[in-house]
Amino acid sequence: MKWLILMHVLGASVWVGGHLVLSIGFLPRALRTKDVSIITGFERGFEPIGIPALLTQIITGLWMASIYIPPTHWFSLVTTHHQYLWIKIGLVLGTLGLAVHARFFIIPKLTNQNLPSMAFHIVMVTVLAVALLLTGLSFRYTYL
Numbered sequence: 001m002k003w004l005i006l007m008h009v010l011g012a013s014v015w016v017g018g019h020l021v022l023s024i025g026f027l028p029r030a031l032r033t034k035d036v037s038i039i040t041g042f043e044r045g046f047e048p049i050g051i052p053a054l055l056t057q058i059i060t061g062l063w064m065a066s067i068y069i070p071p072t073h074w075f076s077l078v079t080t081h082h083q084y085l086w087i088k089i090g091l092v093l094g095t096l097g098l099a100v101h102a103r104f105f106i107i108p109k110l111t112n113q114n115l116p117s118m119a120f121h122i123v124m125v126t127v128l129a130v131a132l133l134l135t136g137l138s139f140r141y142t143y144l
């Protein structure tokens with residue numbers, strides 16, 4: 001469990017930290033200067049680290065969840081741990097939906113015209129990332 005938490009927290013640092021840097025640092029500058037290469041440049045650098053981090057989160061997260069709750073008992077909301085588990089699964093599915101849509105439908109033809117739509121995706125993924133972090137912490141101390 002100790003190594004799983006370490007990997008999970010490292011992955012969380014990359015995923016949440018990367019999106020906060022993108023939302024607070026890079027995105028306002030891209031919107032102000034109308035320079036989409038600021039976003040595409042960041043994405044190119046972040047993707048090879050961010051995608052493995054997200055996959056690490058999903059694998060270690062499901063693993064730890066199966067330690068808290070045996071998988072045969074997952075389909076219920078009887079305890080707060082069950083509730084946090086399903087909140088996390090919902091937040092991850094929302095993240096995957098937004099990320100896939102941005103990666104395959106917006107980034108390949110990113111211009112000044114669809115920059116606001118890209119901005120919306122970036123901010124939403126960041127909000128979901130912080131929500132995942134708070135839900136994760138809530139397994140031990142109630143934040144949500």
Ligand code: HEM
Nearest residue numbers: 012015057058061062064065088089092132133136137139
């Ligand atoms: C980008 C996605 C994710 C982020 C940023 C994230 C973040 C976090 C953080 C910061 C913690 C607190 C660790 C601690 O208290 O020691 C945590 C714990 C946890 N997360 Fe995640 N998580 C993500 C995805 C997932 C997924 C997909 C699952 C499974 C469905 C999951 C299940 C858990 C569990 C069971 C814990 C409790 C571990 C413990 O404290 O004993 N996480 N998560």
